[in-house]
Amino acid sequence: MKRLGLILFILAGMAFGYTAQAQTEISPERKRAIDSLAMEKIRDLGKYISIIGNKQTPFSEAKRVIDRTLELFVEDAQMGVSSLYKQEVTYYGIREYLERLMLLNYDKVKIEWFNIQYISDLELQPDGRYVGVITIFQRFEGTSDDGLIYKDVTKKDITVYVERKQTQIGGKLIGFWDVLLGDIRVVETTK
Amino acid sequence: MIAFSISAGMSGCKSKKKLAREQAAAEYASKVEQAKKDLLSIINDEGGMTLQQKESKLQRVKGMNLNEPEILALIRQAEDVIAAEKEEMRRKWEEENKKKEEATSLSLADYFALVAGASSIESANLKINEALNLFAGPDTPVLIIISQEGDLKDYDRPTTAKKYLEYLKDQKKNLNEIDNIEYDENGKIKLLELIKKDY
Numbered sequence: 001m002k003r004l005g006l007i008l009f010i011l012a013g014m015a016f017g018y019t020a021q022a023q024t025e026i027s028p029e030r031k032r033a034i035d036s037l038a039m040e041k042i043r044d045l046g047k048y049i050s051i052i053g054n055k056q057t058p059f060s061e062a063k064r065v066i067d068r069t070l071e072l073f074v075e076d077a078q079m080g081v082s083s084l085y086k087q088e089v090t091y092y093g094i095r096e097y098l099e100r101l102m103l104l105n106y107d108k109v110k111i112e113w114f115n116i117q118y119i120s121d122l123e124l125q126p127d128g129r130y131v132g133v134i135t136i137f138q139r140f141e142g143t144s145d146d147g148l149i150y151k152d153v154t155k156k157d158i159t160v161y162v163e164r165k166q167t168q169i170g171g172k173l174i175g176f177w178d179v180l181l182g183d184i185r186v187v188e189t190t191k
Numbered sequence: 192m193i194a195f196s197i198s199a200g201m202s203g204c205k206s207k208k209k210l211a212r213e214q215a216a217a218e219y220a221s222k223v224e225q226a227k228k229d230l231l232s233i234i235n236d237e238g239g240m241t242l243q244q245k246e247s248k249l250q251r252v253k254g255m256n257l258n259e260p261e262i263l264a265l266i267r268q269a270e271d272v273i274a275a276e277k278e279e280m281r282r283k284w285e286e287e288n289k290k291k292e293e294a295t296s297l298s299l300a301d302y303f304a305l306v307a308g309a310s311s312i313e314s315a316n317l318k319i320n321e322a323l324n325l326f327a328g329p330d331t332p333v334l335i336i337i338s339q340e341g342d343l344k345d346y347d348r349p350t351t352a353k354k355y356l357e358y359l360k361d362q363k364k365n366l367n368e369i370d371n372i373e374y375d376e377n378g379k380i381k382l383l384e385l386i387k388k389d390y
Contacts, residue, residue, distance in 0.1 A: 030345055033338035033387075037347060040366075047362050061312060065361060068354070169332045169349060170373070170382050176346035177337065 034130065034177050035122055038160045041179045042134050045072055045158075046113030049138075053101050053109040066098045073181050074161060080186035084152050089186045106142035106150075113138055122162055130162040135187070155187040223259055226252045230265035234272050242280070245273055292372060299325055299380075300369055306356055307365035315360040322356055327379040329353035335367055336386040352383065 026034075048069040052062050079097040080089045092100065115137045122132035135157050142150045159182035166175050229252050233245045240248075249269050252262070302322035309315035323329055333355045335347040350358070359365055367385035375381040 027340060030338050030340065033345060037337050044358075044362055051361060058312065064357070068357070068361065165348075167349060169334065174334060174346055174349060175344070176334075176348055178348050 031122075034162055034179075035118070035132075037177060038122060038132065038162055038179050039116065039118075039134065041072055041181065042116055042136060042158060042160070043113070045069065045181065046111075046116070046136065046138075048072075049098075049101065049113070050111040052098055053104065053111045055106070055108055059102075062102045066095065066102070069098055070094060072179075077182050077184070079184045080156065082152075082154055082186045082189040084150075084189060084191060091183075104142060105144070107145040108143040110141040111138060119157065122160065128163070132160045132162075134158050134160055152189050152191060154189045157185045157187055159183055222255055223257055223262060226255055226257055226262050227265060230262070230269045233269040234265065236272075242273065242276055245269070245276070249273065291378070292374075299372075299383075302356075303359055303365050303367075307359040307363055309360065312360070319353070319356040319360065323352060325380055326352040326383075327375050327377070327381045331380055331383065333383045333385065336370060336384065339386075352380070355383075355385075 048065050051057050051065050052069070057065070073094050077094050078091040079094055080091050081097065082089045113136045115135075117135060118132055119135045120133035122130040125131050135155060138154045138156060140150075140152050140154070144150075161180045161182060163178045163180070164175065165178045166173055168174070229248050233240070233248055236245065249266070252269075253266060257263075299322065302318055302325075305318045306315050306322065309318060329352055331352040333350045333352055335350070336344050337347050338345040366388050368388050369383070370386040371382075371384040372380055373382040
């Protein structure tokens with residue numbers, strides 16, 4: 001019985017090795033395309049956040065953009081929020097964060113993301129997904145109706161998951177890379 | 192007397208048969224003549240007949256089963272004429288379709304640029320609605336190729352016509368080119384394939 005268990009264990013190991021090997025058989029060019037796709041999703045997120053925060057954006061548009069933004073994330077992903085006035089970081093679900101952002105009590109809000117780069121390259125995981133971390137800097141500027149301005153720059157790390165999936169479209173089998181974003185963690189907040 | 196009567200009767204029967212043979216021969220000759228005329232009208236036609244008329248005329252002649260070498264040769268010629276005309280029609284149809292496709296892809300590419308570069312939400316929405324008229328529906332699938340190695344294509348997550356146009360409006364960037372368009376029977380886009388410009 002023990003021997004049978006050992007054989008099964010070895011076979012399972014071989015099967016796993018084969019899967020992992022098959023997954024790694026991706027050319028550098030395809031890998032670059034995936035890296036670039038994930039980076040593009042982060043830039044898209046930055047733009048969506050600035051649209052939602054912008055007080056000039058009509059409510060219906062902001063609501064629509066919130067729905068689009070949610071499509072970028074894995075379920076239950078969280079966003080860290082910090083302030084120069086508070087030590088601790090508060091974490092919200094993405095929808096709650098976006099809705100709070102839309103309703104921020106400022107007259108004018110300007111959000112900008114910059115220095116977007118990988119701090120941990122996309123690496124193949126045993127479950128077949130690629131996982132990496134991209135860091136961004138967010139410049140926030142909120143102006144209240146009395147002219148007071150709150151400004152900060154926050155460094156945030158975003159976990160990125162990339163998974164190979166297939167779907168049928170018009171009778172054809174389409175293989176695509178699904179990029180999904182995970183938690184967004186605050187690293188530091190400065191003036 | 193009897194012998195004379197029999198002889199006269201036989202002679203009458205013979206002439207009747209002869210007459211019938213002559214009539215049949217005349218009818219056959221007339222058929223051949225008509226078939227020849229019909230086939231020549233197909234071969235020498237200069238646009239007076241439709242393809243359908245030519246085909247039905249040819250079928251009628253073929254249905255006569257005339258085993259005359261001249262007719263058989265003319266049938267082959269008429270068949271060649273019809274085949275050439277069909278080929279010409281197919282070529283023209285393909286050419287027109289290609290022109291239509293080019294015209295559509297140009298205007299679709301224009302719409303993409305206009306939506307991405309719109310100065311206001313209102314003008315972007317106007318262009319989105321106009322562009323959506325080119326599609327079978329707002330949920331028409333849009334595929335974006337991110338890399339291609341031989342037959343292996345890697346795509347981004349599939350989206351729809353409406354979502355893609357809204358993406359251009361929101362992001363204000365137009366980074367993909369039209370790679371392939373498939374149309375439905377109404378000439379509307381039923382599948383759009385884009386490819387990353389920098390790819």
